[in-house]
Amino acid sequence: MNISVIHDCRQELRLVDLKVTPARIAVLKLLEETDQPLDVAAIIDSLEEQGIKADQATVFRIMNIFTDKGLTKQLQLNESKFRYEKTGDEHHHLVCERCGTIEDISDCNITDLENDIRLKKGFLVKRHSLEFFGVCQSCQP
Amino acid sequence: MNISVIHDCRQELRLVDLKVTPARIAVLKLLEETDQPLDVAAIIDSLEEQGIKADQATVFRIMNIFTDKGLTKQLQLNESKFRYEKTGDEHHHLVCERCGTIEDISDCNITDLENDIRLKKGFLVKRHSLEFFGVCQSCQP
DNA sequence: GTGTATGCAAATGTTTTGCACGTCC
DNA sequence: GGACGTGCAAAACATTTGCATACAC
Numbered sequence: 001m002n003i004s005v006i007h008d009c010r011q012e013l014r015l016v017d018l019k020v021t022p023a024r025i026a027v028l029k030l031l032e033e034t035d036q037p038l039d040v041a042a043i044i045d046s047l048e049e050q051g052i053k054a055d056q057a058t059v060f061r062i063m064n065i066f067t068d069k070g071l072t073k074q075l076q077l078n079e080s081k082f083r084y085e086k087t088g089d090e091h092h093h094l095v096c097e098r099c100g101t102i103e104d105i106s107d108c109n110i111t112d113l114e115n116d117i118r119l120k121k122g123f124l125v126k127r128h129s130l131e132f133f134g135v136c137q138s139c140q141p
Numbered sequence: 142m143n144i145s146v147i148h149d150c151r152q153e154l155r156l157v158d159l160k161v162t163p164a165r166i167a168v169l170k171l172l173e174e175t176d177q178p179l180d181v182a183a184i185i186d187s188l189e190e191q192g193i194k195a196d197q198a199t200v201f202r203i204m205n206i207f208t209d210k211g212l213t214k215q216l217q218l219n220e221s222k223f224r225y226e227k228t229g230d231e232h233h234h235l236v237c238e239r240c241g242t243i244e245d246i247s248d249c250n251i252t253d254l255e256n257d258i259r260l261k262k263g264f265l266v267k268r269h270s271l272e273f274f275g276v277c278q279s280c281q282p
Numbered sequence: 283g284t285g286t287a288t289g290c291a292a293a294t295g296t297t298t299t300g301c302a303c304g305t306c307c
Numbered sequence: 308g309g310a311c312g313t314g315c316a317a318a319a320c321a322t323t324t325g326c327a328t329a330c331a332c
Contacts, residue, residue: 076217122278137263
């Protein structure tokens with residue numbers, strides 16, 4: 001199973017014309033296996049735990065090129081840093097302001113709204129960000 | 142008219158238990174008069190043009206306390222910095238990736254969605270961020 | 283007069299950049 | 308072999324903090 005993930009990663013990189021390197025495979029694999037969006041520091045730490053040492057400049061460069069190529073998405077969750085997650089099913093996030101947990105949520109029908117915007121404002125929406133902040137179930141009284 | 146804005150600002154500050162200082166009045170007035178969300182550097186520059194000199198530490202502290210008190214909102218528009226705007230009618234933003242213009246948009250019915258989230262996930266939404274990125278009318282072919 | 287805001291300088295955290303060296307194809 | 312990725316160090320920004328002084332109330 002590990003082997004299949006690695007294989008997919010190599011193919012995924014080639015599909016977007018990126019050279020296959022150990023660092024890129026490791027980052028892509030990590031994001032594949034992680035359910036929370038990670039910031040660069042967390043990515044470096046996780047890789048280090050696996051015995052993989054990667055420079056922060058390298059990881060920033062990897063995240064930028066992955067995001068350019070559409071392999072990952074760059075999120076801002078009201079922190080002064082970016083987080084990254086693998087591109088996949090469209091979803092948004094529920095961020096608990098008490099415990100910090102980030103939960104995914106799907107089925108937000110923004111497409112209708114984007115069409116409205118196109119018609120009313122002439123603005124062509126390429127992408128959007130939608131995040132919810134509040135208190136998760138476990139943190140409520 | 143100028144006088145009335147200043148007056149409102151003083152009152153607004155007092156209503157949220159903040160001391161009335163020249164720097165706070167100037168920032169609040171500036172955000173009142175500006176239609177685009179501003180970052181701290183832009184705030185400092187605009188004040189400087191008016192002959193008002195304010196330290197960056199001061200402006201950051203002002204923006205933090207204004208946001209805590211609900212006078213302003215802190216936005217992230219996919220830049221590695223915060224922008225601020227006065228709290229008022231709920232609206233979201235259309236950010237043109239070509240010319241950088243930020244346009245406001247209202248009537249995004251997110252409330253229904255927030256209720257759904259409450260019911261389905263037990264997550265209590267306190268606030269959300271919704272921003273659209275794309276190409277504005279003037280920048281289209 | 284007292285508590286708090288401000289300015290200044292320095293520290294911290296995130297992201298980018300230049301350059302020499304190493305590695306993928 | 309040549310283009311491109313990486314590591315290291317330093318720079319560039321954004322934001323915060325400590326402390327002495329100035330100001331609001």
